[in-house]
Amino acid sequence: MIIFALGIRLGFTGKLRDTISVMTFIAAISCSLVGVFPVADFENHVTVALSFFGMGLITILVVTTLTLMGRPPTCQKPLLFRVLSPQPLLLTSCCHQVTCS
Numbered sequence: 188m189i190i191f192a193l194g195i196r197l198g199f200t201g202k203l204r205d206t207i208s209v210m211t212f213i214a215a216i217s218c219s220l221v222g223v224f225p226v227a228d229f230e231n232h233v234t235v236a237l238s239f240f241g242m243g244l245i246t247i248l249v250v251t252t253l254t255l256m257g258r259p260p261t262c263q264k265p266l267l268f269r270v271l272s273p274q275p276l277l278l279t280s281c282c283h284q285v286t287c288s
Contacts, residue, residue: 188215195250207249214242 192211217239
């Protein structure tokens with residue numbers, strides 16, 4: 188969840204960026220607190236669980252709405268994915284024709 192929150196923070200630009208990232212971090216922290224408060228401590232468990240469900244739902248609705256409005260996140264590939272990308276292999280295999288006899 189924290190990785191998703193960081194991705195939201197890095198992916199979106201504009202005025203809603205900070206608001207969306209705060210909602211996502213609250214959902215991520217609430218998700219980890221659900222494991223800290225067992226069901227035996229019912230009141231605290233329900234509080235953090237409902238916080239997680241509510242903030243997660245709001246975050247998904249806002250991100251979906253922004254994407255449908257034509258403002259998708261600008262996701263850049265991390266360096267690791269650029270290095271491990273299969274594109275150079277595809278380019279070299281397209282340049283050489285294999286003939287079967």
